[in-house]
Amino acid sequence: MFGYYRVASAVNQTTVANPAKNAKEVISLIxxxxxxxxxxxxxPELTLTGYTASDLLLNQTLLQAQEDALNKILKNIKEINTIVILGYAHIEADRLYNCAIVLQNGNILGLVPKTYLPNKKEFYEKRQFVSGKGIVRTTTSLKGDEVPFGVDLxxxxGKDMTFGVEICEDLWAVTPPSNHMASNGANLIFNLSASNELIGKHEYREELVRTQSARCMAAYVYSSAGVGESTTDTVYGGHAIISEYGTTLKENERFRMDSHFITADVDLERLRWLRLNETSFSDGRRKPVSTIKVSPTPAISAVEREINPMPFVPSQYADKQARCDEIVQIQAHGLIKRMTHAHIQKAVIGISGGLDSTLALLSTHRAFDIMGWDHKDIVAITMPGFGTTTRTKSNAEKLCERLGVTLKTVEITNLSLNEFEAIEHDPSEHTVTYENVQARARTSILMNTANKIGGLVIGTGDLSEVALGWSTYNGDHMSMYALNSSIPKTLVQYVIEYFKSEEKIAAIIDDILATPISPELLPHKEDEIVQHTESIVGPYELHDFFLYHFIKYGAKPEKILYLAKKAFDIKYDEEHIKEWLTLFLKRFFTQQFKRSCIPDGPKVGTISLSPRADWRMPSDADFETWIKALDN
Known part of the structure; x- marks a missing residue:
């Protein structure tokens, strides 16, 4: 299922020092x-005996009962190909190790000993156990068989899943074993734990799991001992967490009295390919490991994970004001550096009453605020043409007026008619030539004005347009600093909404957001926009979705299609998603020549298509392989 695996973190109802009862709960959950x-x-850690058995773990009777319980579990899972990871106390070379034992189809695949043993305050593990540190490339005898044993397992x-196991304190160490596991290919880490509850500790524990998943570029599945553990000196809440690359996908309710587990579908294919795109990961130290082949595990019939339809837009739980302020700060300071370095204090910007020019103007305005520069040195030029409507022109004018910038109006109709005459184009023929003449006329006005006043032309085109090549070459494609070049359309809308908090422009922003996206290059009809961009190239929310998955980790077209169907559910059917994905792929490949020579612009999010920073691609690469993959 496109690299998705369903993983589970279980918290079994524990009876301390009664492996038989614990085994019964474990078998039911399996x-x-x-x-x-x-x-x-x-x-959880020491699943069958209970973590708090303490010195009873040195008693032969309890360890024999643990072995009997393990035998019972193995007999009950012979026909089960789900991999099971249990906590197990194991004797090797007359030493007792706190281990994770890995099982599948009634077989023991390996034992991983705990490396870091807490021996402070309420923890006294060195009374019973020996650290497994340094145990590599060896086996141990268990049930008469030689079983792989060590911290290098x-x-x-054989597909997308490679997992490693660490135990409780290992995660809290300065250098967790999972760091080395990840560097050697593990994209899934499991942790068996017995972490007690103290005020606020669960929050730190979740943060630790989440950030370790980010550091390892992996999924991390954590299970901690539950309320059945002894409360002689401390209480255990049974904390279960599943995180993936810095995001917690699922977390249970602690202090439950029953046996339970949580599940999440982790995208291991994505993690593998993200690593290929991150040079810092490939620089990680590799060392010899012992890789154990596991049998195929249950394949999921459908992904039970919410797919974010707006991957560029911050989560609903994010602080919108803080996130948008950060975006605008990045834009503003990028512009400040460019202008101060060039000894320029005047900005020239084409303002249309549309989304992109609005954000560029607002971010430029913020830059001038930061520097204490006169807002009148922002020269905003509205350039009405054959398709300009009263609505967009009025919004542009009112916004400039409220912001206190210099507003100029330059009609481009006569300029365009003169150009049509010069190149012998019939103005009644509304072809691409008709449109591009207008776009280049506007850019010429901006550039020449900047030359005249000693200003810098601010580019307004966004990342979505850069990806699709939805610009006129050497027209709106060109500027002196492309302020929006790494902000996709869906994020542009999100950030503009943030400016509604400024009362003086709130109503204008509302109407700009409600205006259909259009270059307004074709003649309007009764003062209404007739050229709707999304009717021509498709919905920007779809293209931004395609762009994210295509660039972020090189997703295959068929996976992008599957994810889009799930993300947008009933909003778009498969036929239309496939139609627009086909168009996206074709335009992305054929329009690279525009990206190869785009102006400088600040990188804001994790994706940029700048040929000098993030994206290098030949302008004549063929898209046929991708289209065939989608069709098949």
Missing amino acids: KEAHQKEVSVIVF LFND
Whole structure:
């Protein structure tokens, strides 16, 4: 399923020092997880004995009961291909190790000993256990078989999943073992833990898991001992967390009295390809590991994960004001550096009453605020043509007036008619020539005005237009600083909404957001826009979705199609999504020649198409391979 695997974090109802009862709870959860198509399920530390058994772990009777419980589990999972990770106390060379034991189809795949043993305050693990640090490339005897044993074990399914295991304190160490596991190919980390509850500790624990998943560029599945553990000195809440690359996908309710597990579908294919796109990951130190091949695990029939239809737009839980302010600050300071370096204090910007020029103007205005420069040195030029409507022209004028910038109006109709005559073009023929003559006339006015007043032309085109090549070459394609060049259309809309907090322009912003997206290059009809961009190239929300997945981790067209169908659900059917995805691919490839010579502009988000920074591609690459993949 396009690299998606369903993983589970389980918290079983624990009876301290009663492995038989604990095994019964474990078996029930394993069977339920298998029915729910879980590939791997992890349980808390010392699952069968209970973490708080303490010195009883040095007693032969308890360890024998643990072995009997393990035998029972193995017999009950012979027909189950879900991988199970349990906490297990194991004797090797007359030493006791706190281990994770990995099981599948009634077989023991390996044992991973804990490296870091807490021995402070309420924890006394060195009373019972020995650290597994340094145990590599070896085996141990268990149930009469030689089983892989060591901290160097990784488990691989021959496809997208390679996982490693660490135990509780390992994660809290200065250098967690998962760092090395990730550097050696593990894109999925499991942690069996017994982390007690203290005021605020659960918040730090979640942050630790989440940030480690980001650092390792992996998914991280964490399970901690529950309320059945002894409360002699401390209380355990049973915390389960599943994170992926810096985002927590699922977290349980702590202090539950019953056995339960949480699941999440992690995108391991995406993580693998993200690593290929991040040079810092490839610089990570590699060392010999022991890779164990696992059998195929349950394949999920459908992804049960919410796919964000607006991947460029901050989460609904993000602080909108803080996020938008940061975006505008990046834009503003990028512009400030360019202008101060060039000893220029005047900005020239074409203002149309549309989204892009509005954001560019507002961010330029912010830059002038920061520097204490006169707003009148922002020269905004509205250039009405054959398609300009009263609505857009009025919004542009009112916005400039409220912001206190210099507004100039230059009609381009006569200029365009003169150009049509010069190149012998019939103005009644509304071809691409008809449109591009107007776009280039506007750029010429901006450039020449900048020359006259000693100003800098601010580019307004956004990342979505750069990706699609939706600009006129050497027209709006060109500027002296492309302020919006790494901000996609969906994010442009999001940031503009932020400016509604400024009362003097709130009503204008509202109407600009409600205006259909259009270059207004074709004659209007009764003062209404007739040229709707999204009717021509498709919805920008779809193109931004395509762009994110195509660039971020090189997703295949068929995966992008699947994700888009799920993300947009009933809003767009498969036929239309495929139609616009086909157009996106064709335009993305054929319009690279425009991106190869775009002006400088600040990188704002994680994706940029600047040929000097993020994206290098031949202008004559063929798109046929991608279209065939989509068709098939």
